[in-house]
Amino acid sequence: MTVTLSGCASDDGGGDVTLRLVAADYGTGAENTSKKYWDDVAVKFEKANPGIDVDVSVYSWKDVDREVAEMVKAGKAPDIAQIGAFADYAQADKLYTADEMIAIRTGSNFLPSLTYAGEVDGKLYGLPFVASTRLLFYNKGLFDKAGLGAPQTRDDIRSDAAALKKSGVTYPFALPLGQEESQAETLMWLLSGGGGYTDEVGNYDIDSPANVATFQWLQNDLVGKGLTGPVAPKELDRAKAFDAFTKGEVGMLNGHPTLMQEAEKKGIEVGMVPLPGIDGPTKGSMGVADWMMGFKQNGHRVEIGKFLDFAYKDENVLAFADQYDLLPVTSSASLAMEADSRHEPLHEFLAALPNSQLYPFGKTSWAQVSESIKEKIGSAVEPGASPESVLVQIASQARQAESAE
Structure with missing residues (x-):
């Protein structure tokens, strides 16, 4: 040829x-x-x-x-x-x-x-x-000013975010659940709670009890306490969150290596740790x-x-x-x-x-499921919303898409 x-x-x-x-x-x-x-x-x-x-x-x-x-x-x-x-x-x-x-x-x-x-x-x-793999990024300067150490557990995230808010930080914890890349943000949090998108045999399990508990925690302990900043997570895209971090307006957020480079160019001293889980650092990272x-x-x-x-x-x-x-x-x-x-x-x-734990790329339904997550997951943490109902809706669509493979 x-x-x-x-x-x-x-x-x-x-x-x-x-x-x-x-x-x-x-x-x-x-x-x-x-x-x-x-x-x-x-x-x-x-x-x-x-x-x-x-x-x-x-x-x-x-x-x-x-x-x-x-x-x-x-x-x-x-x-x-x-x-x-x-x-x-x-x-x-x-x-x-x-x-x-x-x-x-x-x-x-x-x-x-x-x-x-x-x-x-x-x-x-x-x-x-x-x-890339993902870690929790934190602004060392803001943490030092508030007298804080690197977070290790979810309780640390909540208490550190409260202290950062008290010291005037705009986004104590930036939670980008807008449509740009919320499927990544979501998976990081699911893994931190012992869950994920699939179960042990590879079937979708998006509405598992562990996943529901994780989003209830996000809704009640971060969003509900006013610790995620002036933009609702549903409206906050990753690029906007990253840009705010490089401007020194964010205390913590989940980041990847590109953000490290951009932040350091702007004079932000970056700390990085595995995403804190319920009792300690998440085992394994999202890839x-x-x-x-x-x-x-x-x-x-x-x-x-x-x-x-x-x-x-x-x-x-x-x-x-x-x-x-x-x-x-x-x-x-x-x-x-x-x-x-x-x-x-x-x-x-x-x-x-x-x-690292990757998305279920080999599923022909993944593109459709990913889009569903991008469109809906931000509403799961809104005030008055039911995280379980949103996850059940996404899970139902995922299983339907999987059965059609």
């Missing part, structure tokens, strides 16, 4: 192929938008692969999964998507398998736990793109992986594979991880990061990745 042969299906009829890449934006604004990274990779790839052009579109995390879903539904799927879920597209036979696209050396270099998470029915469809996938619709299998092999070179993987303080998904890049003292602040996150 050659580029020219596959190029017969190109839109311009000139023998060249244009790959359409849709990706998520990890940046916080125009200065560090991911569009710059992908444009740079595209230029280098095009130079090394004459006859293949790459058209890059970048959307916010709030919009990117929905944008791709609408493209696919309209019969205008991108060639490559870098988004949050893949299993529903794999189940619908819209994606190439890894074996159909990438070189063996590329596929065998992914971290094993992430490879497993990217499989549907034993075949790898979702190529891990970047990963997040985002995914690359190749769509079949335009028939550009060979060209997609060439681009993905290029994108997963160590220099590109590490460049993206460096820019956003995230974790590489390949063994070779992970080893390079471990050996580099410049990345010492990330070593704690990196060590937690192999045993």
Whole structure:
């Protein structure tokens, strides 16, 4: 197979192929938008692969999964998507398998736990793109001013937040349950209460007693006591919460490595601990992986594979991880990061990745369930709401979606 042969299906009829890449934006604004990274990779790839052009579109995390879903539904799927879920597209036979696209050396270099998470029915469809683990971040300056130590339990969170409020902190505990990434915030809290999205055998268990108790605690002990700041959690997106943290307006929040970098640039001294649980630190952390996938619709299998092999070179993987303080998904890049003292602040996150708890990515229903969580979970902590009723509603939709797989 050659580029020219596959190029017969190109839109311009000139023998060249244009790959359409849709990706998520990890940046916080125009200065560090991911569009710059992908444009740079595209230029280098095009130079090394004459006859293949790459058209890059970048959307916010709030919009990117929905944008791709609408493209696919309209019969205008991108060639490559870098988004949050893949299993529903794999189940619908819209994606190439890894074996159909990438070189063996590329596929065998992914971290094993992430490879497993990217499989549907034993075949790898979702190529891990970047990963992170999550910790509780706190503003050391605000904590010192209030005479506080690092929180270890939920009781500590509540009492520390009350002390921070008394000392005039705008957001004692920022709780972003808006639609941007509330499925992540939710899972962190569920794990801290001994629950999660699924049970021991992998079935959805979103309305378990442990999960209900966790959200009752959030509603009563944080939101109900006025400890989450002036913006209701349902209206607070992660980006707004992170921005407030970098401005010194937040005492505590759940964060990932990118926030550490941005806060330190603004002179915020950051403390980090595992998310406190009921009796002590949460055992194990939440891990997040985002995914690359190749769509079949335009028939550009060979060209997609060439681009993905290029994108997963160590220099590109590490460049993206460096820019956003995230974790590489390949063994070779992970080893390079471990050996580099410049990345010492990330070593704690990196060590937690192999045993972290990820979303149930392999479920074809996960994209739908994730959207349901984003839309509804913020209402679970509103004054007068019933956390149990909201979780039961989400769980019912999840089980219905799962039964349709």
